[in-house]
């Protein structure tokens with residue numbers, strides 16, 4: 218390990234090429250995980266109904282209860298023994314987490330899992346029994362499966378500590394997502410800071426005036442729409458239905474991959490070029506959005522991008538600041554602070570006080586940067602010299618690079 222490195226958990230996804238025997242084993246394990254989830258959920262609901270009749274309004278569950286339920290299920294349904302045992306324990310841990318989210322009001326009530334869902338998975342803990350060679354992965358209880366990935370990823374897989382692996386089936390393709398521990402060297406400090414405003418037409422506007430447009434996925438969207446339409450006219454589970462489903466899945470996958478790739482590049486660029494990255498709190502941003510489907514999809518996309526920037530800042534020793542931007546602040550002049558109440562839906566305006574001409578998105582990004590830096594005044598890690606010129610901020614972070 219290098220001195221000063223950050224040890225981080227990272228997901229590494231590789232494509233699997235299972236033969237017929239292995240596909241059957243995977244499908245059995247996927248089915249078993251779903252079966253256990255649905256059974257435990259039913260069991261819980263029935264128990265809760267009983268408690269309700271006696272006046273209880275809440276029934277919390279814990280690991281021990283679920284573990285006992287699982288043991289009983291296994292005795293009743295011997296096919297569950299075909300699964301690697303940690304993968305079934307993972308099911309009740311996930312269910313428990315889903316329930317905790319529900320009880321804390323952060324997520325909806327857990328849903329039953331359907332075989333029709335094109336995405337399914339099960340997770341195996343690594344107890345030193347996952348073996349990886351150049352072309353194959355050996356999984357406990359399940360055996361050997363071929364995989365393909367880049368030489369860099371192969372090297373990383375061999376060198377890193379593997380915590381667990383999730384086998385995923387997505388639109389009839391199989392993947393393994395390894396949770397590995399890797400080391401990240403901090404990136405070189407640049408002494409620069411940036412505010413970022415997220416938008417719908419322009420994905421990201423930087424406070425230095427740079428605008429990054431949203432990726433054009435018109436072609437993929439058109440094809441997805443087309444195959445959805447064709448699918449709706451086919452008989453469920455017929456040969457033609459499944460063939461169309463496969464093509465549809467391919468287009469969805471292609472769109473997602475392109476977006477993910479673009480986000481990785483953008484987040485990497487930002488973290489490489491700036492030491493302090495200021496963004497707004499999305500919960501507040503979403504409050505002022507329409508609640509139609511396209512804008513909720515936009516929110517999901519924003520969250521993905523923000524998450525990437527956030528964890529990369531942690532990996533590479535940069536600072537990420539999220540601010541609560543109030544609606545009015547897009548009406549404030551980033552130069553002098555003047556409140557321009559007649560903004561309306563203008564795209565550009567000139568400040569009546571200091572005569573600065575503003576593009577609304579760039580002005581918003583500058584305000585986000587200013588507020589982010591305001592929050593940092595008390596931060597002992599940051600030595601603010603020449604306050605007012607944000608690019609001249611001198612960082613006094615200990616240099617930890619080799």
Ligand SMILES: [Zn+2]
Nearest residue numbers: 550553568571
């Ligand atoms: Zn002004």
